[in-house]
Amino acid sequence: MERTHIAFFGRRNAGKSSLVNRFTSQELSIVSDVAGTTTDPVRKTMELLPLGPVVIIDTPGIDDEGALGNLRIERSIRVLDETDIAILVVDGSIGMQDEENALVDAFAKRKIPYLLVFNKSDLDLVRVPENAMVVSALKGEGIEELKERVAVIIKQRKTRPLVSDLVEEGDLVVLVVPIDKSAPKDRLILPQQMVIRDLLGKGAIPVVVKDTELAIALEKVGKVRMVITDSQAFGKVSKIVPPEIPLTSFSILMARFKGILDQSLEGAGMLDKLNDGAKILISEGCTHHRQCEDIGTVKLPGWIREYTGRDFEFAFTSGLEFPVDLSGYDLIIHCGACMLGETEVASRYRKAKEQGIPMTNYGIAIGKMKGILGRVTSFTIE
Numbered sequence: 548m549e550r551t552h553i554a555f556f557g558r559r560n561a562g563k564s565s566l567v568n569r570f571t572s573q574e575l576s577i578v579s580d581v582a583g584t585t586t587d588p589v590r591k592t593m594e595l596l597p598l599g600p601v602v603i604i605d606t607p608g609i610d611d612e613g614a615l616g617n618l619r620i621e622r623s624i625r626v627l628d629e630t631d632i633a634i635l636v637v638d639g640s641i642g643m644q645d646e647e648n649a650l651v652d653a654f655a656k657r658k659i660p661y662l663l664v665f666n667k668s669d670l671d672l673v674r675v676p677e678n679a680m681v682v683s684a685l686k687g688e689g690i691e692e693l694k695e696r697v698a699v700i701i702k703q704r705k706t707r708p709l710v711s712d713l714v715e716e717g718d719l720v721v722l723v724v725p726i727d728k729s730a731p732k733d734r735l736i737l738p739q740q741m742v743i744r745d746l747l748g749k750g751a752i753p754v755v756v757k758d759t760e761l762a763i764a765l766e767k768v769g770k771v772r773m774v775i776t777d778s779q780a781f782g783k784v785s786k787i788v789p790p791e792i793p794l795t796s797f798s799i800l801m802a803r804f805k806g807i808l809d810q811s812l813e814g815a816g817m818l819d820k821l822n823d824g825a826k827i828l829i830s831e832g833c834t835h836h837r838q839c840e841d842i843g844t845v846k847l848p849g850w851i852r853e854y855t856g857r858d859f860e861f862a863f864t865s866g867l868e869f870p871v872d873l874s875g876y877d878l879i880i881h882c883g884a885c886m887l888g889e890t891e892v893a894s895r896y897r898k899a900k901e902q903g904i905p906m907t908n909y910g911i912a913i914g915k916m917k918g919i920l921g922r923v924t925s926f927t928i929e
């Protein structure tokens with residue numbers, strides 16, 4: 548399961564950092580009575596009972612002032628893009644103001660579930676709205692109840708299956724994992740681990756091979772329900788796997804899992820419509836190119852030029868930077884985003900959609916250029 552990103556928002560001095568420290572039982576953030584103590588979002592990845600794997604995010608107050616204040620507000624708002632569950636912390640001795648109401652609107656617009664928390668219950672509180680919880684970060688009161696409420700929301704979040712709905716118990720599924728120089732040393736990447744885990748959970752039988760042993764494996768193993776490959780090896784693998792065996796890739800399954808498959812398929816169609824000089828944004832989810840190495844920066848531009856016979860202008864971004872204004876681009880091609888949370892990915896695709904810019908990802912773009920997109924997204928089951 549993906550990590551749940553839980554972010555604490557509110558005005559300055561509401562007690563966000565105090566509450567984060569109580570919530571995590573750690574001294575994560577500095578607390579003081581100076582308004583504007585937290586100046587940058589603070590993130591902490593951890594396991595938290597009864598919530599499981601989470602990222603806890605403390606944010607600067609959204610009522611900060613001046614030029615620097617505006618920058619801080621922007622950073623807090625940016626955190627919404629990765630937020631799965633929001634905690635809106637209100638100074639209960641003051642109550643809700645315009646800023647809190649604006650945040651509630653922002654949560655609603657992005658469909659982010661949130662909990663309204665009136666803090667400082669040890670003081671005299673103004674009238675508490677019915678849907679609000681009351682806590683005291685100072686005294687540590689109401690913290691367990693808050694965690695339980697968050698746990699309920701986590702349980703309710705819909706989890707789509709990655710691959711287990713496409714196979715039956717006892718089905719044999721061959722996974723192709725090329726071990727070339729771009730493969731990480733001594734381990735499998737997250738989408739590969741997730742597919743294996745999901746197949747095992749279903750009672751299916753995953754068989755993992757390198758591309759070089761695929762042909763021999765298919766001969767030996769008998770009836771195969773599906774082959775799942777790294778999309779970089781689509782060209783080679785699609786020639787080895789007989790057409791009657793369904794074929795797809797880890798990245799296509801991930802796109803389906805993250806709810807962005809349809810938009811990505813539509814976006815890939817743009818590759819046939821680009822004019823010379825079109826601007827293509829290639830965006831990667833991490834800065835250290837874990838297993839992607841030069842795919843985005845070198846290989847992909849080369850393949851696109853070869854496929855289209857045209858020349859384009861390429862721009863690149865990586866990590867958490869993703870342009871707010873996408874209007875200069877004709878097409879966006881994103882990496883598999885294995886290091887990004889589901890909500891961050893969804894919000895990038897939503898931005899592209901809102902601005903009318905086609906967007907696709909590496910695996911689907913490669914499938915398209917190899918001429919096998921129909922085959923690798925059909926998910927046909929014999």
Ligand SMILES: Nc1nc2c(ncn2[C@@H]2O[C@H](COP(=O)(O)OP(=O)(O)OP(=O)(O)O)[C@@H](O)[C@H]2O)c(=O)[nH]1
Binds near residue numbers: 561564578586668
């Ligand atoms: N009485 C009382 N004071 C609290 C409570 N929680 C926090 N405070 C105090 O409120 C002040 C601000 O707390 P912080 O946790 O730094 O607030 P913040 O929302 O993170 O503030 P910024 O980082 O400036 O946005 C500190 O003096 C805290 O001790 C509470 O439950 N009761």
Ligand code: SF4
Binds near residue numbers: 833837885
């Ligand atoms: S986040 Fe993107 S660039 Fe980074 S390893 Fe994953 S797929 Fe590659």
Ligand SMILES: [Mg+2]
Binds near residue numbers: 565584585
């Ligand atoms: Mg703070």
